[in-house]
Amino acid sequence: xxxxxxxxxxxxxxxxxxxxxxxxxxxxxxxxxxxxxxxxxxxxxxxxxxxxxxxxxxxxxxxxxxxxxxxxxxxxxxxxxxxxxxxxxxxxxxxxxxxxxxxxxxxxxxxxxxxxxxxxxxxxxxxxxxxxxxxxxxxxxxxxxxxxx
Numbered sequence: 001x002x003x004x005x006x007x008x009x010x011x012x013x014x015x016x017x018x019x020x021x022x023x024x025x026x027x028x029x030x031x032x033x034x035x036x037x038x039x040x041x042x043x044x045x046x047x048x049x050x051x052x053x054x055x056x057x058x059x060x061x062x063x064x065x066x067x068x069x070x071x072x073x074x075x076x077x078x079x080x081x082x083x084x085x086x087x088x089x090x091x092x093x094x095x096x097x098x099x100x101x102x103x104x105x106x107x108x109x110x111x112x113x114x115x116x117x118x119x120x121x122x123x124x125x126x127x128x129x130x131x132x133x134x135x136x137x138x139x140x141x142x143x144x145x146x147x148x149x
Contacts, residue, residue, distance in 0.1 A: 002143035003117045004118050011080055012029075015029060030080060031079075040083050040086050053073065055071075055074055056100050057071070058098050061096070061110055074107075075126040076121070076122050078121055081105065091106075095110075095112070107121050108121065115143060116143035116147065
């Protein structure tokens with residue numbers, strides 16, 4: 001089953017991976033459990049509400065193939081992201097960073113070995129407000145048509 005998670009979908013995909021793949025049963029989201037012992041999603045140092053930012057995609061990733069280039073600008077409406085000091089513990093052989101923001105922050109990720117598992121902190125669907133079909137959404141729809149449940 002193809003998966004595309006954006007903004008909160010990115011955040012909750014990280015939570016589910018931490019809890020169910022890595023066994024971090026105490027992994028929490030800072031918005032719903034700000035005082036938990038293992039908050040992996042925390043408030044961003046600079047809110048990305050109603051902003052556009054540059055993202056550097058990694059080569060040979062699903063999202064880079066969808067966009068057909070490595071440098072993109074995308075829209076956000078987000079206040080939470082990955083706690084940076086946990087990056088090396090979360091990402092590795094299975095879960096891969098597929099794009100980074102201007103300060104090196106994780107902005108998109110993919111699950112290796114899955115036909116289509118992409119999560120972005122940005123919200124590509126916001127392009128629809130300008131009448132555009134986001135490339136990653138078009139790729140997701142194609143993946144759904146090729147990999148029906």
